[in-house]
Amino acid sequence: MRFGVNYTPSRGWFHHWLDFDLDEVRADLDPVAALGLDHIRVFPLWPLFQPNRTLIRPRAVEQLVALADAARERGLGVSVDGLQGHLSSFDFLPSWTTTWHRRNLFTDPPAVAAQAAYLRTLAEALSDRPNFLGMTLGNEVNQFADTPHPAPHRATAAQVEAWLRRLLAACEEGAPGRTHLHAGDDATWYLPGHPFTPGHAAGLGAMTAVHSWVFNGTAQRHGAAGPATEQHAAYLVELSKAWAADPERPVWLQEVGAPAPHIPASRAAAFTAATARAALDCTHLWGLTWWCSHDVDRSLADFPELEYDLGLFTAGRAPKPAAHALARVAAEYRADPHRPLPRTTALVLEPDAEGPGPRRTACAPGGRFFEAWAALAAEGVRPAVVLARDAEDPARRAARGITATVHPGEVPLPRRAMIQG
Incomplete structure (x- = not known):
């Protein structure tokens, strides 16, 4: 079980790559290590590393390796x-993919080949570093493929699958045997017709990644302290496992944070601890990586308000109450590591008219399935999720430890619940 943080540099945010300063990086990582965390997730800015389709800047790659070495020292x-x-x-796309040179990120052969070369180069440069865990293809790249993005790069689910397989293979070519995966936002699980599907998330790559953000309607419906809010990350972990062919496939809670005002600052530490403990109650959780390490300096303009204060540390590198809360949970777990018991009761996710799989709107906050899961969780049931096709398969149920199933329509909902979908 890994506990880590998404690294957001305290000086200049991700624009630090323009004025890379290894001493600043070390100063950022010292308190992260002192907190007892064991890994970071790092974000090179693609346009700065590959400004031309056939140019991957060696100096930028060297700086990434230097950052990895600084992390290893800690x-x-x-x-x-x-x-x-x-x-x-903010979107960061190279100029060779936009405006006059616009190429579809997912379907244009030269663009896909260039992305594969870039990922292979990064992976290969890091392949001999013992602390290099692996590559994620990109941060929520799925949002480029569909609305509500203002200029989507449209692709079908089949085209997305081909893109994912090609780029994951490139990572493996660069660094064989490391943990390479892809990650999307919750549109993967909640947005009907989205071309990045739950099957892609739970079937391709070394593990499944989920990103949990309660500003998606969860906190608005259930409040900052509601069981559905504090267990939203656990819900996504369990929802993802329903789609995995391998019942022991690991899941990485790769992003989760406490966004204000949905989670008031006065409650951020309690939310952090409750979210982490709920996730740790899920079997086969590989790790938890908090968003993010440092607050965004308010001298930087135009961020959505909630983005400024998501850090475990201030922009001055001082730990905040949420940092101490996460450190306590990590320390408790390491002092008494455990495997959670299987979730024996599973909520059945039925197919619907959207297609061969379940209707994703039902899984979103306010959907009948989501609200039924939340109601069961509030009663202490510890619900798993099982697809309807697997609910009738004794071997499949047994492999996951499921002994009882319940359908959403059988779960009474609180009167305040607002159901859609």
């Missing part, structure tokens, strides 16, 4: 996201 593993892509509401 006992920190490093996972690297390649295609940035999208970060905190």
Whole structure:
């Protein structure tokens, strides 16, 4: 079980790559290591590393390796996201993919070949570093493929699958045997018709990644202290496991944070601890990586308000109450490591008219399935999730430890619940 943080540099945010200062990086990572965390997730800015389709800047790659070495000196593993892509509401795409040179990120053969070369280069450069965990293709790159993005790069689910397989293979070519994966936002699980599917998330790559953000309607419906809010991350972990062919496939809670005002600052520490403990009650959880390490300096303009204060540390590198809360949970777990018991009761996810799989709107906050899961969780049931096709398969149920199933329509909902979908 790994406990880590998504590294957001305290000086200049991700623009630090323009004025890379290894001493600043070391100063950022010292308190992360002192907190007892064991890994960071790192975000090179794609346009700065590959400014031309056939140019991957050697100096930028060297700086990434230097950052990884600084992390190793502090006992920190490093996972690297390649295609940035999208970060905190800002898009960072190379000029050779936009405007006059616009190429579809997912279907244009030269663009895909260039992305593969870039990811292979990063992976190969890090392949001999013992603390290099592996590559994530990019941060929530799925959001480019569909609305509500203002200029989507449209692709079908089949085209997305081909893109994922090609780029994951490139990472493996660069660094064989490391943990290479892909990651999307919750549109993967909640947005009907989205071309990045739950099957892609739970079937491709070394493990499944989930990103949990309660500003998606969960906190608005259930409050900052509601069981559905504090267990939203655990819900996504369990929802993802329903789609995995391998019942022991690991899941990485790769992003989760306490966004204000949905989670008031006065409650951030309690939310952090409750979220982490709920996730640790899920079997086959590989790790928990908090978003993020440092607050965004308010001298930087135009971020959505909630993005400024998500750090475990201030922009001045002082630990905040949420940092201490996460450190306590990690220390408790390491003092008494355990495997959670199987979740024996599973909520059945039925197919619907959207297609061969379940209707994703039902899984989103306010959907009948989501609200039924939340109601069961509030009663202390510890619900798992099982697809309807697997609920009738004794071997499949037994492999996951499921002994009882319940359908959403059988779960009474609180009167305040607002159901849609």
